[in-house]
Amino acid sequence: MTLLLNLYQSLGNWSVLKLNIMLRFAGVALLAFVCAVALNLVSSVSPLADYTDLTSYPLGVKLLQSYGFVALILFGVIYHIVPQLLDIPLADGVIAASVARLARLNLWLAVGGLIFTAGPYVIGGIIQGALLNNSKAPFDSVLKTNLMVIRIATIGDLLILAANLMFTLGLGRLVMQFYKARAAAAFAEATAIIPTAGVKA
Amino acid sequence: VNQGPIIFLAAFLALAASWFGMVLMPQGQVGQLQTTNTVGPVPTAYPIGMPGMARQGLEVYRAQGCAYCHSQQVRQSGTVCDVELTEIGTNQPAVIDALKKTVPGFNPQSANQLLTDLPKRITTGITKSEADAEVRALRAGGAKADVWIVPVGPDIARGYGKRQTVAEDFLYNPSVALGSDRIGPDLANIGGRNGDPNWHLRHLYAPRSEVKGSPMPPYRYLFEKRRITHSISPDALAFRAEAGVPDGYEIVPTQDARALAAYLTSLRVDAPLYSAPFSVPPPPPEPSTNAPAGGTNATPAAAGTTNQPAK
Numbered sequence: 401m402t403l404l405l406n407l408y409q410s411l412g413n414w415s416v417l418k419l420n421i422m423l424r425f426a427g428v429a430l431l432a433f434v435c436a437v438a439l440n441l442v443s444s445v446s447p448l449a450d451y452t453d454l455t456s457y458p459l460g461v462k463l464l465q466s467y468g469f470v471a472l473i474l475f476g477v478i479y480h481i482v483p484q485l486l487d488i489p490l491a492d493g494v495i496a497a498s499v500a501r502l503a504r505l506n507l508w509l510a511v512g513g514l515i516f517t518a519g520p521y522v523i524g525g526i527i528q529g530a531l532l533n534n535s536k537a538p539f540d541s542v543l544k545t546n547l548m549v550i551r552i553a554t555i556g557d558l559l560i561l562a563a564n565l566m567f568t569l570g571l572g573r574l575v576m577q578f579y580k581a582r583a584a585a586a587f588a589e590a591t592a593i594i595p596t597a598g599v600k601a
Numbered sequence: 602v603n604q605g606p607i608i609f610l611a612a613f614l615a616l617a618a619s620w621f622g623m624v625l626m627p628q629g630q631v632g633q634l635q636t637t638n639t640v641g642p643v644p645t646a647y648p649i650g651m652p653g654m655a656r657q658g659l660e661v662y663r664a665q666g667c668a669y670c671h672s673q674q675v676r677q678s679g680t681v682c683d684v685e686l687t688e689i690g691t692n693q694p695a696v697i698d699a700l701k702k703t704v705p706g707f708n709p710q711s712a713n714q715l716l717t718d719l720p721k722r723i724t725t726g727i728t729k730s731e732a733d734a735e736v737r738a739l740r741a742g743g744a745k746a747d748v749w750i751v752p753v754g755p756d757i758a759r760g761y762g763k764r765q766t767v768a769e770d771f772l773y774n775p776s777v778a779l780g781s782d783r784i785g786p787d788l789a790n791i792g793g794r795n796g797d798p799n800w801h802l803r804h805l806y807a808p809r810s811e812v813k814g815s816p817m818p819p820y821r822y823l824f825e826k827r828r829i830t831h832s833i834s835p836d837a838l839a840f841r842a843e844a845g846v847p848d849g850y851e852i853v854p855t856q857d858a859r860a861l862a863a864y865l866t867s868l869r870v871d872a873p874l875y876s877a878p879f880s881v882p883p884p885p886p887e888p889s890t891n892a893p894a895g896g897t898n899a900t901p902a903a904a905g906t907t908n909q910p911a912k
Contacts, residue, residue: 416713450676454787533755535758540814542783
């Protein structure tokens with residue numbers, strides 16, 4: 401909450417997040433962080449913990465923290481900083497034009513991946529917890545719930561994999577752009593006509 | 602950010618509180634634990650160190666990542682008390698009178714049926730004070746009765762253990778694999794539930810041949826598949842047809858598989874402790890002669906020691 405308030409005060413209002421892709425990464429990351437904190441709070445209440453412990457629920461929370469918050473913040477920051485380190489001009493002062501589309505794709509794939517992994521883990525975890533706490537429910541029913549959760553989460557894992565590929569591709573494109581620019585400069589320097597001084601034909 | 606020192610102080614206090622709660626407090630609570638005695642009728646030292654083979658098996662358990670799908674922590678929501686009537690004594694009307702007063706819904710018509718085949722639990726699932734009052738009343742009538750402490754909770758009802766897992770259970774474990782998810786069942790008391798190492802070996806090789814629909818992956822690389830040349834090895838496992846062992850081949854567990862099975866069969870949560878009490882029946886009385894128990898010195902038929910699959 402402190403982090404959210406701090407950012408809210410710094411940004412002025414949330415509509416700023418729509419302005420550029422880097423802030424959109426940060427916005428989604430913050431949302432994931434707040435969700436993770438809220439879910440952690442829920443599972444820290446003793447009677448509720450009986451339904452969330454020893455299930456896939458903590459796995460979903462960890463994913464929101466590690467991928468949803470840390471990785472997405474890093475993606476946004478890297479898209480912003482790397483072009484500046486490589487002397488690549490930023491199209492709108494935020495991100496290089498060559499990776500703008502890839503970054504958008506990266507964001508949406510990552511969001512889809514998060515929804516399809518953290519969602520089933522958290523919801524499936526609660527169902528799993530309810531079944532585990534009902535001693536009359538056979539363990540087979542717990543197994544079936546787990547399998548369904550794992551199947552849906554696999555779709556999310558594939559989306560996250562695709563998002564990471566987009567990121568790698570974007571980073572690779574920036575590096576290529578950097579080396580191409582250096583090569584072009586070196587070529588231009590090597591093939592430049594050096595004006596001869598003081599020699600008359 | 603113009604409140605640097607305050608933010609630093611807040612972060613420092615948050616981290617210090619976490620360290621205090623998650624490191625220092627647990628160290629104070631369980632850091633000095635030592636071997637204790639069980640609280641049953643015959644106190645024994647608990648826990649005792651793991652056998653060498655089981656200790657190796659713990660490393661295999663960790664290496665194979667079993668803790669990702671299995672937990673080793675039995676949870677307990679509380680304890681209730683039962684009252685067990687062991688002897689009715691000579692004053693039956695007084696006992697029936699006491700039962701009328703203390704047991705809700707007690708029907709004097711069925712007293713004779715209730716008071717036969719002792720010992721018998723006459724009241725279940727009551728509080729300690731209610732149980733004590735009932736036992737006092739029964740003893741005043743000349744009967745012999747005891748209070749039984751019974752742990753309750755979904756894990757106990759599923760048979761995962763007789764009581765909750767406590768820190769003492771892991772006192773001699775070089776590493777603790779508590780687990781955080783139950784994709785498979787809890788294994789804290791798997792040795793108490795199924796102590797047959799051959800069942801575990803068959804289950805590791807072909808899980809679905811032993812547990813229908815099991816999502817556990819087969820650990821076939823922990824076994825050697827050998828072509829039978831002359832005779833079947835004494836170490837070979839006997840499988841059901843569902844295991845898919847081809848004709849002319851035998852499956853022999855490696856050292857790692859044997860160690861893992863030894864570890865699994867060593868896992869037990871069935872000792873009553875001061876920190877996790879439950880009542881256990883008294884041991885059978887010693888035989889009055891000095892003859893060996895069972896009246897014969899022949900080797901008893903060891904149930905479950907064959908590696909034949911369960912029917």
